[in-house]
Amino acid sequence: MTRIITLFCIFIAQIGFSQSAESYLEKIRNNEALLTAFFQQMPKGGDLHHHFSGSIYAEPLLERAIAEDFYLNLETMAVSKTKPEKGNWENFSSLKSKGKLDYYQQQVMQTWSIKDYNGSVPSDDQFFDSFMKFEPTIAGHFAEGMLELKKRAIAENVLYIETQLSTIPCDMNVSDLTxxxxxxxxxxxxxxxxxxxxxxDELYKSFQKKDAKKYALDFNNNFIAKLHKDLKIDDDKFTMRYQNFVLRFMDPVDLFKNLTIAFISANESKLVAGVNIVSPEHGENSMKDYWLHMVMFKYCHSKFSDVKYTLHAGELTLGLVQPEELTWHINDAIYVAGANRIGHGVDIAYEANSYDLLKYMSKNNIPIEINLASNEFILKVKENRHPFTLYKEFNVPIVISTDDAGILRSSMTEQYVLLAKRYPDVNYETIKKYVYNSINYSFIQDPSVKKQLLKDLDTRFKTFEANFSKN
Structure with a gap:
């Protein structure tokens, strides 16, 4: 990082700067290369909307699948450690011996990410279907992924990641509760x-009798804490915390069981920053059970009031669902579930009484996690179709995030480039405020850790901005 900053200083000196970072940003608004250089060096605080598996680039996952000789489904490009009984599967060593490896490597890259996307399948299907196809390459290899993310974050001046790392393993038998x-x-x-x-309440008591806490503590102690400590994740350059999450497509009993354990885990560990809910919001169970899920969060909050949670809400747009389904998801996430942050929030303009909802978010400091590259690819929402300006106009706290940088082949730097290019009324000081928001509105439990990150941000911005006043 020191070498990168030094080179940046030389670059500035060579072109004879004697101006502020803000005036320089205004000068380069329409030049993507100059914006990229600017934001690559600018301190970027934290990435709060971050899916671990979706943030790993396809290349190392494919390399692992080849090295461990996984089986590849030649139609879907899914992989498996063992050969499934059904489907057209062939291991990578066989493909290599037949001279077909290069061809299938390219097919895998185009299926596990949006590389060379050509519109042959709907963009939302391309995105959401990719997870299960590469998921077998991640099991047992969380350490490599965490170190990859840390290295990349440090390289682009990101201080903190709050990632959704893994579901909590649980073999609790709930057949008597179906x-x-x-x-x-x-x-x-x-x-x-x-x-x-x-x-x-009846279910919660049953889960307690079935030793729900055991699963939470095992996850905290033997997975999260062990990985975090063994890898020395936190240091003077970088910090990471973890969000537990549950899957929207599950039936209510299983989902609530997992949600209960997720809340217990977050309540018992300072490394677990909070809880989330994921999977396509427009899925059948996601839509059918959405209000029920929000009540589940409300219930868990009544049991664990200190646990923070952010909810994927309003990741919908006209045409993806019926118009009336765009009117209530963010409302329920805030008014029913009591979410501390909202992820995506793309359908806010369609939400019932949206102005009152925006005022409520502003008054109660409920941030919106803006994911520009993700919303553009998955929902085809960008520029003035994107509700970013609506949130800004109502002074809703904004944080800029990546969502799934690996699948989307993006970075935190690109999010800020898109922000600066598309919204010229957002000046440098406002962008800087968003950076600080990403630490201030993080779910870090230890106040001293948050305080140190804010102090580090002060130092990094001072160094960054000093470069622009040098002759």
């Missing part, structure tokens, strides 16, 4: 929150 699925959905259909809460 009857609650229909009961919960019937109560949810009537929007009978009191009835839902009563059913959740």
């Amino acid at each position: 009857g609650f699925n229909s009961k919960l959905r019937q109560a949810a259909e009537q929007k009978d929150e009191k009835a839902v809460m009563k059913l959740l």
